[in-house]
Amino acid sequence: MKFELSKAGTFLIVRIGGELDHHYCDIIRNRIDPELMEPPIRNIVFDLTGLTFMDSSGIGMLMGRLRIVQAIGGNACLICENKNVLRILEMSGVMRLFNRCKDIADAVRGA
Amino acid sequence: MMKEINRMCMEFPAKSCNEGFARSVVAAFAAQIDPRFDELSDLRTAVSEGVTNAIVHAYNGIQGEQNMVKLECVLYKNTIEITITDFGKGIEDVMQAREPLYTTAPEMERSGMGFTIMETFTDDLFVESKPGAGTKVFLRKVFTVNA
Ligand SMILES: Nc1ncnc2c1ncn2[C@@H]1O[C@H](COP(=O)(O)OP(=O)(O)OP(=O)(O)O)[C@@H](O)[C@H]1O
Numbered sequence: 001m002k003f004e005l006s007k008a009g010t011f012l013i014v015r016i017g018g019e020l021d022h023h024y025c026d027i028i029r030n031r032i033d034p035e036l037m038e039p040p041i042r043n044i045v046f047d048l049t050g051l052t053f054m055d056s057s058g059i060g061m062l063m064g065r066l067r068i069v070q071a072i073g074g075n076a077c078l079i080c081e082n083k084n085v086l087r088i089l090e091m092s093g094v095m096r097l098f099n100r101c102k103d104i105a106d107a108v109r110g111a
Numbered sequence: 112m113m114k115e116i117n118r119m120c121m122e123f124p125a126k127s128c129n130e131g132f133a134r135s136v137v138a139a140f141a142a143q144i145d146p147r148f149d150e151l152s153d154l155r156t157a158v159s160e161g162v163t164n165a166i167v168h169a170y171n172g173i174q175g176e177q178n179m180v181k182l183e184c185v186l187y188k189n190t191i192e193i194t195i196t197d198f199g200k201g202i203e204d205v206m207q208a209r210e211p212l213y214t215t216a217p218e219m220e221r222s223g224m225g226f227t228i229m230e231t232f233t234d235d236l237f238v239e240s241k242p243g244a245g246t247k248v249f250l251r252k253v254f255t256v257n258a
């Protein structure tokens with residue numbers, strides 16, 4: 001699993017690559033949540049471009065972060081191209097709740 | 112009767128770091144029959160769900176050498192059968208547990224999609240469980256024969 005955090009204005013940018021399962025979701029959650037408590041951050045972008053595997057643990061992790069940003073009046077965006085990952089995101093309804101963007105520039109436009 | 116080509120069995124402690132290990136083992140084992148890439152991906156996802164359930168739910172998340180998960184695979188010409196067994200708390204109502212979005216662990220950010228994913232990504236799913244004794248999840252995946 002590859003994981004990288006950065007910031008742009010009100011956006012927290014989370015890049016995740018490789019394989020995302022329960023083991024790594026626990027690690028990622030603990031890294032993201034403290035950052036979401038730091039103003040002016042209130043939006044989150046998940047860049048899953050490099051993700052090759054995700055199971056239901058990823059659904060729970062994404063939905064949990066969505067709930068946090070919604071509670072602080074922000075939005076959640078998702079960048080994803082991998083067919084297997086997209087299938088899981090669509091099946092579980094995650095795709096409908098996130099704004100789908102084509103890249104980071106697209107996601108943070110107007111930040 | 113299908114002719115068995117190969118079989119394997121392994122046991123590992125219910126630790127989250129073994130989720131990736133279990134997926135990789137199954138994928139490497141199935142490679143012998145040269146499955147299609149997308150079908151192998153589906154299998155990896157289904158195995159991940161079954162093993163994660165054993166690690167997250169069966170032993171209430173308690174990791175340790177005394178809490179084991181057993182993984183068995185039998186390989187046929189174009190089919191793989193996988194059994195994931197734990198010796199944990201079991202499931203009271205399997206029918207209910209298999210329903211989409213049903214979870215007993217929302218506080219752990221579980222979404223209740225595991226069984227639904229296993230069902231969608233394989234050809235057969237059987238679940239056998241006995242409260243207090245453990246759970247056995249049987250998966251069968253039939254691969255498209257490569258031309
Ligand atoms: N091996 C097991 N031992 C005990 N209970 C289990 C086991 N596997 C599943 N369950 C029960 O069945 C429920 C549904 O499982 P399922 O995998 O569909 O969803 P989940 O694990 O709760 O969430 P998700 O898989 O989306 O993260 C679980 O919440 C749990 O109560």
Ligand SMILES: [Mg+2]
Pocket residue numbers: 056160163164221224225226
């Ligand atoms: Mg599950």
